[in-house]
Amino acid sequence: MAEIKDPENTIIIELKGGKVVIELLKDVAPLHCERMKTLARNGEYDNVCFHRVIDGFMAQTGDVEHGDMEEGFNLHRAGTGGSSLPDVKAEFSKLPHDRGTLGAARSSNPNSANSQFFINFKDNHFLNGQYTVYGRVIEGMAHVDAITRGEPPANPDRMISVKVAADA
Known part of the structure; x- marks a missing residue:
C-alpha cells in the first residue's frame, strides 16, 4: 500500500480489481476536497x-443521484445529477491535468461542480485552467486503467466503496 502521509485527506476507492488511493490536494482546492470527503463519509x-x-x-x-447501481438504476440518466448539497465554486489552479489526476466534472457553468469527478487516463492539458484539479492517484492506477469503456458502458464498473483513509 502507498504511504499515506495525511489520512484525513486521502481517499480509498474500492474497485472490482482492487484499491485506488487518491491524495486530495486540500491546499489547492479545499472546497472540492471537503465535498468529496463529506460524500464519502455519508456513503x-x-x-x-x-x-x-x-x-x-x-x-x-x-x-450520486442517478448512478447508484442498486435500486432504481437508470444508466441513461447517470451523469445528469449531483448530490443534495449546493454546487461548489470553481477552484482553478496552475496544476495540469496529468495522468492520474482527479478533476471536478461540471456543466458549462464553471461553478457547477457538485459530486461528479473524473480520473485522467493520460495527460489532458487541454483541460488546464477549465476544470478544477483536486487530487491525484498515488496507488492503483492499473485498476483505473481497467475500468470498462463506454458512454455509457453497457455493463458499467462501479465504485464498490469510497472511504476517507482516516476512517478506514
Missing part, C-alpha cells in the same frame, strides 16, 4: 457507476 459514492469512460481520455463517475 453516497458507494455503488455509484462509472457512466462515461472514454479510452485515452478519462473515467467519469460520482453521480
Whole structure:
C-alpha cells in the first residue's frame, strides 16, 4: 500500500480489481476536497457507476443521484445529477491535468461542480485552467486503467466503496 502521509485527506476507492488511493490536494482546492470527503463519509459514492469512460481520455463517475447501481438504476440518466448539497465554486489552479489526476466534472457553468469527478487516463492539458484539479492517484492506477469503456458502458464498473483513509 502507498504511504499515506495525511489520512484525513486521502481517499480509498474500492474497485472490482482492487484499491485506488487518491491524495486530495486540500491546499489547492479545499472546497472540492471537503465535498468529496463529506460524500464519502455519508456513503453516497458507494455503488455509484462509472457512466462515461472514454479510452485515452478519462473515467467519469460520482453521480450520486442517478448512478447508484442498486435500486432504481437508470444508466441513461447517470451523469445528469449531483448530490443534495449546493454546487461548489470553481477552484482553478496552475496544476495540469496529468495522468492520474482527479478533476471536478461540471456543466458549462464553471461553478457547477457538485459530486461528479473524473480520473485522467493520460495527460489532458487541454483541460488546464477549465476544470478544477483536486487530487491525484498515488496507488492503483492499473485498476483505473481497467475500468470498462463506454458512454455509457453497457455493463458499467462501479465504485464498490469510497472511504476517507482516516476512517478506514
